[in-house]
Amino acid sequence: MIFKVYYQEIETEIPVRENTKTFYIDAENERAVRHILKDRPINIEYVQLLEGAYLEYEKKSEDFSLQEIN
Template sequence: MIFKVLYQELASEVPVRENTHALYIEASNERDVRFKLKDRTINIEFIQPLEGEHLVYEQQSEDFKLETL
């Protein structure tokens, strides 16, 4: 399954919409996503599973790049 992770660059940053970044990662569940990203010093705001029409929509974005970890 593919997940969209919304995050701030620094773990100490307060979440601000204008500074929020997104990355896409393939994992079996949300726990697996957090495990794969544990070495990064980011502040994870939200992890969203993508499927069906929502996944197709996100894949059409020029920012869609699937991370390989």
């Protein structure tokens, strides 16, 4: 499944819409996404499942690329 992760770059930063960044990640479920990202110094605002027409729409974006997980 493909998820869109909304986050702040600074872990202690209060979420402000203008500073929100996003990236895409492939994982089994939301819990797996949060587990994979737990050691990154970011403040995760929201993890959204992308599927169907919405996923196809996001794939058309020039910013769409799956995050490499190490």
